[in-house]
Amino acid sequence: MKKLFSRREAVLLLSLLLIAGALFLILFLLRGEGDGEWDAVIRYRGQTVARLPLDVDTEYEFECEEGVNRIVVRDGAVLVESADCKNQICVRHGTLVPADADVDFISCAPHRLLIVIERRGSE
């Protein structure tokens, strides 16, 4: 029987895993302190449609021709509570906090919706 995996492929596999590891490390180092005032910025097709201050608990119903996402700001974090899309990736993502500003975001690809954290006054 012939082997399924060559030495060259093992080198390829290891280098890809190393690159991924290095990128994870960079993202970890980029995590901010999260002090100061922050907004959850709601973007649709690249355009900002709302800025929700993270220090005020609110609920925001995002509506577009593709569908609806229910966005909630609670205890300094933002999350998507429910959405009428198929994959529910935005709901399963969970919360976004100020420390995530540079390294994380919530997206709903079917609705072309993006939620990011930005420092207030940075727009």
Add this chain to the structure above:
Amino acid sequence: MNRSISRRVAVSAVTCALSLLFSYLETFIPMPIPGVKIGLANLITLILLPTLGAPTAACVSLLRISLSALLFGSPVSFVYSLAGGIVSFAVTALILKFRLFGLAGASILGGVCHNLAQIVVAIFLLGTAKVFVLLPWLLLSGTVAGLAVGLLGAYLLPRLPRSLFPGAKTTVSAESSDAASSVSFEDPSDRTNDRKDG
């Protein structure tokens, strides 16, 4: 000759249906990272490329992506799938053609490039370059998923009956000096080249 053409059509149709089934079934497999897929349908591409050739494999892939979007997807999901599908197919086909790697390596790089293409699409559809923070996740998942599918393909290909693929022409090997990961049917010598008839 005619029998071989009908057989090619039949095998293409059956494998296309099978890949569609794979696409559908894997939506039920829970994944540790939201939105990540194994890409089991790519197993069909890996089997078809070295046996029935790139044009047939491309048709089957394209048909699977279109039907999958029509049946279970949306216009937006179609754009993502198509971009990922075209790029990963091209990368996989070129690697196998120039024998840079065997099936496992081709599948790993195909998976990674599939995910890179989807990041590029996401940048345009979501309107932000911030999507790049997903890069390490997608690199990792593309590598692992590609490896799993690639090993499965490398295991299956030599075990499939040759009569399924009339005129199968090529053997797949990682490098000419390294027979370790070469994939071939039992008797490459009597392979008749009746592909040009079709």
